Amino acid sequence: QPWLKVEQLHVSVEGTEILKGVDLEVRGGEVHAIMGPNGTGKSTLASALMGHPKYEVTQGRAWLDGEDLLAMKVDERARKGLFLAMQYPSEVPGVSNANFLRLALNARRGEGNEIPVLRFHRELQKQMAALEMDPSFAERYLNEGFSGGEKKRNEILQMAMLKPRIAILDEIDSGLDIDALKIVAKGVNDLRGPELGVLIITHYQRLLQYIVPDRVHVMMQGRIVRSGGRELAEELEAKGYDWLKQELGIED
Ligand code: ADP
Ligand code: MG
Ligand code: MG
Numbered sequence: 001q002p003w004l005k006v007e008q009l010h011v012s013v014e015g016t017e018i019l020k021g022v023d024l025e026v027r028g029g030e031v032h033a034i035m036g037p038n039g040t041g042k043s044t045l046a047s048a049l050m051g052h053p054k055y056e057v058t059q060g061r062a063w064l065d066g067e068d069l070l071a072m073k074v075d076e077r078a079r080k081g082l083f084l085a086m087q088y089p090s091e092v093p094g095v096s097n098a099n100f101l102r103l104a105l106n107a108r109r110g111e112g113n114e115i116p117v118l119r120f121h122r123e124l125q126k127q128m129a130a131l132e133m134d135p136s137f138a139e140r141y142l143n144e145g146f147s148g149g150e151k152k153r154n155e156i157l158q159m160a161m162l163k164p165r166i167a168i169l170d171e172i173d174s175g176l177d178i179d180a181l182k183i184v185a186k187g188v189n190d191l192r193g194p195e196l197g198v199l200i201i202t203h204y205q206r207l208l209q210y211i212v213p214d215r216v217h218v219m220m221q222g223r224i225v226r227s228g229g230r231e232l233a234e235e236l237e238a239k240g241y242d243w244l245k246q247e248l249g250i251e252d
Pocket of ligand 2: 043
């Protein structure tokens, strides 16, 4: 079963410490949400786990399926099944969405195990239909002229096609209207199961009404300051983040 474990992770950006000891464990079949005010380090955690060179891990450890994640190169992390929505380039001129996905999928499957072209296209059509995407999308250049909602849908399409073991979805709800949000949420819910662990990062509780998390964590000032069940998200929605700041004695 998929398993991501993070222990006392400290991360600096350009010499400033952003994450100050994050602990987290996500297993197959689970959906965890990380919530928190803007600028508290949620995206920094995602970038550091994906191995973005700007995010320097200064302390702590992380494992993917029991293997040392931080020792892996970026492409190795993706190959071993770690997925970050938005990790792929925003625009690739001259490369169609379908071709890009096929390259990414074959990189994940490994040499000698490439997916047959016809099977790939059948699978792509199926997943696009499920996400209510226009078939012409497959042949359009990656992200070129995609609207905000189309980009988000495309990120879920990438996830559906690549079948990661652990998926990190950072602000996949931002800029979506309610209909697009429901489609994106359904796309994620369809993929839920023992072979996938999901980490959802969001500022707002709204998304979590449609993707109901098993665990909710609140990040403030580079640490997870509280964890609970789905009711924690509802409590935050009702009372705001200031309530928790006060209770914890956190100053801005
Ligand atoms: P969140 O996702 O919770 O809104 P971020 O992780 O994006 O927070 O940012 C946390 C802090 O780290 C902010 O103060 C932000 O300015 C800083 N930071 C994050 N990424 C970078 C970067 N690439 N360069 C400079 N500062 C950064
Ligand atoms: Mg932010
Ligand atoms: Mg962010």
